[in-house]
Each structure stands twice: as structure tokens, then as C-alpha cells.
Amino acid sequence: MGLSVKLLKKVKGFTLDVEWKIGNELAILFGYSGSGKSLTLQCVAGLMEPDEGFIRSNGDLFFDSTLEIDVPPQKRSFGYVFQDRVLFPHMTVRGNIAYGLKGLRHSDIKDKVGQMMNLFHLQGLEDKFPSEISGGQKQRVALARALIRRPKALLLDEPFSALDGPIRLEMRRLLKDIRNDFDIPVVLVTHDVIEAYAMADKIIVYSEGRVVKTGSPSEIFYLPVGSEVEPLRDRI
Amino acid sequence: MESTLLFSLRLSVQVALAATFLIVMVGVTAAYLLASKNFKGKEFIDILFTLPLVLPPTVTGYYLIILFGRNGLIGRFVYDWTGWGIMFTWYAAVLASFVVALPLMIRTTRAAIESVDKSLINASLTLGHSEFETALRVVLPLAKKGILAGTVLSFARAMGEFGATLMVAGNIPGKTNTMPLAIYTSASSGDWSKANVMVIFFSLLSGLFLYIANQFTKRTI
Numbered sequence: 120m121g122l123s124v125k126l127l128k129k130v131k132g133f134t135l136d137v138e139w140k141i142g143n144e145l146a147i148l149f150g151y152s153g154s155g156k157s158l159t160l161q162c163v164a165g166l167m168e169p170d171e172g173f174i175r176s177n178g179d180l181f182f183d184s185t186l187e188i189d190v191p192p193q194k195r196s197f198g199y200v201f202q203d204r205v206l207f208p209h210m211t212v213r214g215n216i217a218y219g220l221k222g223l224r225h226s227d228i229k230d231k232v233g234q235m236m237n238l239f240h241l242q243g244l245e246d247k248f249p250s251e252i253s254g255g256q257k258q259r260v261a262l263a264r265a266l267i268r269r270p271k272a273l274l275l276d277e278p279f280s281a282l283d284g285p286i287r288l289e290m291r292r293l294l295k296d297i298r299n300d301f302d303i304p305v306v307l308v309t310h311d312v313i314e315a316y317a318m319a320d321k322i323i324v325y326s327e328g329r330v331v332k333t334g335s336p337s338e339i340f341y342l343p344v345g346s347e348v349e350p351l352r353d354r355i
Numbered sequence: 356m357e358s359t360l361l362f363s364l365r366l367s368v369q370v371a372l373a374a375t376f377l378i379v380m381v382g383v384t385a386a387y388l389l390a391s392k393n394f395k396g397k398e399f400i401d402i403l404f405t406l407p408l409v410l411p412p413t414v415t416g417y418y419l420i421i422l423f424g425r426n427g428l429i430g431r432f433v434y435d436w437t438g439w440g441i442m443f444t445w446y447a448a449v450l451a452s453f454v455v456a457l458p459l460m461i462r463t464t465r466a467a468i469e470s471v472d473k474s475l476i477n478a479s480l481t482l483g484h485s486e487f488e489t490a491l492r493v494v495l496p497l498a499k500k501g502i503l504a505g506t507v508l509s510f511a512r513a514m515g516e517f518g519a520t521l522m523v524a525g526n527i528p529g530k531t532n533t534m535p536l537a538i539y540t541s542a543s544s545g546d547w548s549k550a551n552v553m554v555i556f557f558s559l560l561s562g563l564f565l566y567i568a569n570q571f572t573k574r575t576i
Contacts, residue, residue, distance in 0.1 A: 199481040
């Protein structure tokens, strides 16, 4: 159950030194830009190699510096949705979503892609290219592509920050809805207080490469003990 | 006279096609490795592949003789085993064109591969595709225009190769006299009418190739 992470990573004068554990819930990594949230996701996804630590999910070990285990990103089976510029521009919406699958029969791929198109309200856009659809639609395609092969965890790096207000609300609602279909840990990186409050089961507050507080939204925002949380909370 | 002219044209196209085929195979692989990997001696490999672009083709040809000549470092073994030597055959013209035109392919393709957004490559990896699959399905398709431009430029350069070809394949009428060599023979023997035909033909053809290459590298917005 869940995802547990302990990371030490030094990059250009910045040190990330964090440890946290979540269940099959939606956890928000919350903090200012440059506090190490995105770097954490890159390490978890396998795109960056931590100097020390471990990454475990549901009994699988993906990284362990003492055992010298470092599973490459393509074998980790984590869905990863980036901030923007994420879809393959030379593939249609259907092609992008189907790219998340491999080794299946043509008819199975068609069925699964069809299911995801319905789940993410993308009907009618099958043959459009990324340059022909809106920002909100692009992020829905990116989510569908990341989730189609039923990943072990979903990692979202500020997925809605480039979207307009109303569409952002719609995407948050959609993400909450689909969580019922996918019983996996979801880690969402944001510096948006409202997003953190509205979405999270658990909030992990980052500051300068460290975890300064962990708790439910109400624990974080109504009972702030750590001084590090207050300036973030006051941005509401 | 017409038949010798046609022979030179046919030979030039044949040599350029064969060289371009090899250039695409080797060039795309080399460009991909140079663009996406860090390894020891990378700088050296890069310079080695680029040298024929700036060296006088006769110098490149000289090195090819040292390597592939009957007494050459590699050619010696080939001759010992097979009794065959590449020098003064049309294969030698292919080799010369290949080495001289390869840098154009590598440089154009490498730039195109380097301009592919890294986050798309990361997206492909996190979607469960190996680096090789990612190269085939994401990187190379997105670098397609650069690869096509490089192919056209290499073909044009291979077709016009003269110096290195003369060194390794010679200028044997009816055997290795490609069009650039035939032009040289005609001009040096005072056969201006024949030279004129070939020069005009070559100029138009090269202009056409540059036009095609430009179409590939134009930005499409």
C-alpha cells in the first residue's frame, strides 16, 4: 500500500533531503517554487538519480542506494504528468493515449483507448493533433495517457497551473472523480494554496529542500505551529 | 559522345545513391549518439567525423589510400583474404563520397535531434518505452525534417565529389569517371561544348537540391 520515499540529492548548491510516506491517497507536495517539489517527483519517476535513499511502492523497491538498486523510468510504471509541453506533437489524441500501452492486440488497444476517451470526456477529438486542441483538453489527454496502463502511482507536476481558472476547477473535479477508479497513491505538486486545500488527503509542506510539516489540510491550515507554514498560508 | 556522357551521369547517380544510403544509416546513428550520450572520447569522435568537411578532399583521399589501399592498414587484410582491392573501382568512389558527405548529415541531424524537447523523451520513458523505442517513435520522427534536409544535402555533396574520388577511384573512362571527373577531363582536353552541357546540368541540379533542402528546414508554424 502506498508510496514511501527517502531522498538525498545535491544539485548545484541545493540540497534535497526529504522523507515521507503516503497511502493510496492524494498527497500534495506544497511549497514555494524551488523548494525541491519537482525534483522529488523526478527522482521518484526515475528521471533523476538520488545520491542516497530509497523509493518503495506496494512492496516493490524502485531505488535503494545501499542495495544499489535503480530501476530505470520505463520499468517503474509510474504515471507522470508534466506541467506543459507534454503531448507528442506528431501523434493524434488517439495515438498519444495509445502510446501508454504496449504489447497488446490491436482490438484491446482500441477498447482501452475508447474507455479512457470516455472517462476523460475526449470523445470526438480522436484524430486531432495536440496543436488543434485546448490547454484543458491537452492535460486531459496527458492524464488519460498516464493512467491507461494502470500505473502503480500517479505523479502530477503542477498539472493545472497553465490553465485558466474555470478549467482548472473542472480539472480538479475530474481528478477527484477518477481517483475512485484508480486506487493508487497520487502525488500532486503545487504552490497553489487553494488547490492544496481543495484536493489533498494529506499535505506535505516543503521548504528549502526539507519537509517542514505533514498533515491533513485542516491540520496544516488551521493549526499552524511551524513558522514555515504561516507565510505560505497567508498567501490566501 | 552522348553515351559516355550518359555513362558518367548514371555512374554519378549510382555512386551518390549508394553513398547516401550508407550515410543515412551511419549518420543518423552517430548523430543520435553524439546528441544524447556523454562518453569518453566524444569530442574526438565529433572532430574525426567533421574533419572531412574542412580538409581538402585530396587529403581525405590520401588518408583513405593509407587505410584502404592494397598495402593500407585495413586494405592489406582485405586483399590477403579475398584477393580483392577497393582502389580504382566504383566502390572506392562510394567510399570517398561517403566520407566526404557524412559530416553534413551528422551535423544537420544532430542539431535536429538536440532540438527535440527533453520532456517529451522523459514522457516516453515514464510511459514504459525503452530508450531505443523512444528514439524510433519520438526522437527521430520529431527530427525528421533535419534528417531529410541532411539526406538531400549529403546526396548533392556525394554527387559532386571530386578530389577524394580522384585519389581513390581514379579517372578511368567507362569505369570510374563520374560526372565531376568527366567535366575535368573535358575542360582539360579543350572539349568545351561537352563541358558546358555537364556544367549547366550540374548547376541546375545542385540548385534544385538546395531548394529541396531549404523546404525541409523551413519553419512550419
